[in-house]
Each structure stands twice: as structure tokens, then as C-alpha cells.
Amino acid sequence: MISSNKFKNTSIALAIGISTILMGCGGSDKKEDTMVMPDPPAPAVPVNYAYTVKVVNLTTAQPMSPLAVVLHDEGELWNIGEMASDSLEKLAESGDNADVLAESIVLSGKSGAGILMPGMSEMVEINIEDNMPMYFSLATMLVNTNDAFTGTTAMDISNLAVDESISLLTSSYDSGTEKNSELMATIPGPAGGGEGYNDMRDDVDYVAMHPGVISKDDGLTQSVLTQDHRFDNPTLSITITRVE
Template identity: 40%
Template sequence: MHNFQIKRFNVALSTFAPLSLSALLVACGGSNNYEPPVTTMAQYQVSITNGSAKQLLAPAAVLLNTQPLNLWAIGSPASPALEQLAESGSPDALLASVLASDSASAGPTAAGASNAVILSLPASMPAYISFASMPVYTNDGFVGLQNIDVSSLMLGESMHMAVPVYDAGTEANTESLNTLPGPDVGGEGFDAERDDIHNYVTRHAGVVSFDGGLTTSVLDESYRFDSGSFYLKVTRTQ
């Protein structure tokens, strides 16, 4: 009798063990159909407008970041990457120097024209846009904005901003033939030697031109600009 009872007990275990394992897998969520959550992306169109009479904007560095950046500060020396952008018009060094969530090179942007890029990041993240570009017919000028907070933009909404013009403080503003890049002049771009009257970033005083009395200048007054010549528009497109 004792052995018979043991045998019946073993049969019961073998009968119900597969059901228990199946129930355990269901309870633990065991499944081959798992799908990761979908990340909703926020997309921004950044449009640069050149409203000057004859200045050419070089390709721009456009960056989208989740934290504020420090690309330049008035009264502080320009970084080597910013110096290259402000003297040669190339955004490559500045783009490479920043670990951004998304970035792009836009341009060049002719007088009277606009240029746009699309940047995106997860919609749940803070969003700051920065950009910089060189007015080509300057020695070391650049236009730019830093850390525009676009996190609150709703789909279809836009922000419009006038863009300040800065002097990198890395090259003397002689406006001479051999120191200005660009198709109308074809002079030198980047030079590692800094020979400006100061070695720090300031607001740009504007092109003087030989019409304005700068005897070293090869530019006429049509290359002048003011602080309202360049615009930025940011639109939430997704």
C-alpha cells in the first residue's frame, strides 16, 4: 500500500508540472512578441535669411542640443574652432568641437536668399538651437545666436529673430585684397596668427569700405550691413 501511494503521487507531479511551467511563463510576461516603446521625435526647421545688399553668408554651423552651449562670449578670446569659422567661412571645426544631439551645415546663403536645415531629437528632451556663419566679405566677422530655447514650440509654431554680428577679434579689419576670402576677392582665409587690436569677441562695427575712407579696403559701400541684415526662423515641423 505504501509503494502504491508513492507511485500515484509521482504521476500527479508529472501530469501537472507542464501546466505550472506554462502558467509561470504567462505570469512573467514571457513572449516573443515584445515591442520596444516608440520614441516621439520633435523636428525643427532652421531657416537663415540674408537680407544684406551684397554680403555672402558662408556655410553655417547649426546645432541642436539638450543643454546650453558656450560657443563664444563677448569679452573672451575666440576658440580656435570659432576663429576658423570667422576667418575662412568653414563650419567644420566648430561642428566637430561640439557634442550635439543633432547638427548640420547649411549654406552658403547669398544676399536676398534663405537656406534651411532640419534637426530633430526626442520630444521629451529640452531643445536648444545655436548657429554661426561668416559674412564672407569681412576679415573675422561672424553672425550667430546661441541657446535658443525651442522646447515650448508647438507643432507649426515659429520663432523669428534678428541675428547679431560679431567680430572674433582674431584678424585686423583691413578689408584688404589679400586678407578677404570669397569669390569677389579671393584672398586668404584662415591664418593662425592673431593680429587684431584686441584678442576677444566684440560686436562688429560693420564694413567700412574704401567709400567710407578705409584706404586698405577693396570693398565698396554695397558690402555694408547692419544688425538687422540677417534673420533666423525656427519652426516646429513635427
């Protein structure tokens, strides 16, 4: 399976290479677009891989922190059952995406424009030159929680052709780095106005699916959250379109 995938990628890369060269020799008659190779070979033109990413916040009352949108060839932003990285912990507890975007695996990273409110959508443009990216990752915090985040990690986009789209719905994860106390002092979003990031890890210290918000209306007396802040999966709709 791996070898056949590689083969496909090579053929796609080859196909893209040829079409770029053809576009490069501007005067050529379109009817002759078939298999005519230019002679001598055109100088290498930087190849731009550009994507638009449309994100919709599907929750009732969970604003999303500024999106971290990432193109990469290796690694993951998180793994179920493994400890959250420090950068992910920071994003999941405070909504600060700077450290995730600065991760060494990131070949191209883009931040969303700001908080993405419930029911709202946002378009993020991201591109990279001369390196067809293998993977797409996206992460954002549900800010009226202790350490919930949603998104996708290492989704294979290497077979995405120009003008093609991939759509997905994302589930929510718990970074496992902060207890889901739902106390006012620990919720950074508007429902709490409390502390965001704290380097202490007082929870299970592995990433898993989030169990959801409980709220004071549903049995957690100490919670600052209300029934409004509960959520179910999925929490985001993402559509990735390759435009170049």
C-alpha cells in the same frame, strides 16, 4: 525662476510622453483621447524632435558661408568678452563650419547646403531623437569681411511646441581674431579672393559686436571692399519651426 522653468519643462515632457503613447496605440477611438492610459504600458518609441530653420540673408552684398545649425543642451558657440574658440575662429575667418559642427557640445548639427547669397533664403531641416534639445545655435560668416559672423547662440527652444515658431533677427559679431584690415589678401569672399583661416590672432582676441565694414569708399584707403559691402544690423532673419 530657474525652478519654475524646470517645472514647466517637466510638465511639457510629461505631456509629450502621454501624447506619444496615445499615438502609439493606433486603433483607439479619437473620442477617447482624453486621459485613458494604455494597459500594459506601450514599449518606448523613439521620440523625434524635428525643426525647420528658415534663414534669409538680409545684407546687400555679403554672401553667408554654409550655415552651422546646432542643437545642444549646454554651452555656447561664443560669449561677448571672451576669446573665440578655435572652431569659431575658423568659421569666422574662412567660413568653414566643420569644426563648429564637430564641437563636443553639439548633440545634433547640420550644415547649410552652400553659400547663402544676399537676398536669398534657405531652409535647413534638423532633428534629434530621444532628447528634447534645450538650445538652438546658428553661425555663419559674412565672407566679404576679415572675421565677421552672425547668428545666435544658445537660444532656449525647450518650450517650443509642435507647429510653433520662433522668429528672430540677428546682429553681427567680430571674432576678434583677425584685424579688420579689409586688405584683398585677407578677405576670402569674392570681393577679395584672399586667405581665409590663419591661426595667428592679431586682433583684440575677444568676441564683441562687429563695428561694420568701412570700405575704400568710406575712408579706408587700403580696403578692397566698396560701399556695396557695408552692412547694418540685422543681417539674418531666422525662423525656427518645430515640426515634430
